[in-house]
Amino acid sequence: MSSPQTPIVTPLPCFLDNYIWHIETSQGDWVVDPGDAQVVLAYQAKRGKPLAGVLITHHHLDHTAGIAALVEAFAMPVYGPSEVREGISNYIKVDDVLTLDGMGSVQVLDVAAHTLGHIAYYLKGHDLLFCGDSLFSAGCGRLFEGTPTDLARVMSTLSALPAVTVIFPTHEYTAANIRFAEAIEPDNNELKHYAHKVAAWRAKNQPSLPTHLALELAINPFLRSHESTVVAAASTYAGKPLQPGEQTLATLRAWKDVF
Numbered sequence: 620m621s622s623p624q625t626p627i628v629t630p631l632p633c634f635l636d637n638y639i640w641h642i643e644t645s646q647g648d649w650v651v652d653p654g655d656a657q658v659v660l661a662y663q664a665k666r667g668k669p670l671a672g673v674l675i676t677h678h679h680l681d682h683t684a685g686i687a688a689l690v691e692a693f694a695m696p697v698y699g700p701s702e703v704r705e706g707i708s709n710y711i712k713v714d715d716v717l718t719l720d721g722m723g724s725v726q727v728l729d730v731a732a733h734t735l736g737h738i739a740y741y742l743k744g745h746d747l748l749f750c751g752d753s754l755f756s757a758g759c760g761r762l763f764e765g766t767p768t769d770l771a772r773v774m775s776t777l778s779a780l781p782a783v784t785v786i787f788p789t790h791e792y793t794a795a796n797i798r799f800a801e802a803i804e805p806d807n808n809e810l811k812h813y814a815h816k817v818a819a820w821r822a823k824n825q826p827s828l829p830t831h832l833a834l835e836l837a838i839n840p841f842l843r844s845h846e847s848t849v850v851a852a853a854s855t856y857a858g859k860p861l862q863p864g865e866q867t868l869a870t871l872r873a874w875k876d877v878f
């Protein structure tokens with residue numbers, strides 16, 4: 620499946636459950652959302668290479684706090700959305716298509732809901748998606764700034780990507796998300812199977828990520844708000860019949876916040 624040109628993506632764990640995604644391309648190394656510069660500096664020292672650039676998805680500090688020290692260490696561009704006030708050298712907007720060394724064509728997707736300026740980077744030629752906190756495996760980001768309407772739009776944008784898309788979220792939340800997903804769809808066999816796999820990986824302290832879209836469409840309740848099983852579970856929780864889509868999503872998100 621991998622050609623020589625396919626970037627090699629490696630998780631650099633930091634803080635309690637964050638991953639800084641390291642993208643090794645034939646033309647240089649990049650990182651996504653470096654909340655902690657030391658982790659990246661140590662990794663580049665081991666590789667004996669500078670960093671070619673940084674991609675930022677949204678303004679939260681656990682995604683941005685390492686920018687200043689990395690810019691000081693390496694002369695390189697930092698791409699990000701306008702909601703990030705400091706450290707960005709190349710401001711980008713939704714629907715921009717960037718051509719980045721070694722990554723080819725990178726499409727900037729609007730995934731604003733967790734925060735209002737949140738973007739995702741889709742490496743079109745390689746079917747790789749760096750989605751920050753917009754989507755997690757078996758879950759999605761909390762609505763800190765956006766509304767359920769925003770969340771519904773984001774879920775439909777992400778659902779429309781090719782099913783083979785490999786997805787790189789920023790947090791290791793999968794096991795907890797699966798517990799919630801199992802409460803919604805206890806009879807989902809793919810979910811049961813995935814729960815076993817994730818439990819085995821986490822027992823060995825291995826990352827559960829990346830994930831891929833085909834799997835998420837089968838197990839992630841936030842991508843399944845049109846499925847009758849998911850609508851029924853949300854309706855029971857709400858104590859009234861809900862419409863598929865946005866209404867169901869709003870209830871799922873509020874339920875997950877207190878689960």
Ligand SMILES: [Zn+2]
Nearest residue numbers: 677679733752
């Ligand atoms: Zn965040």
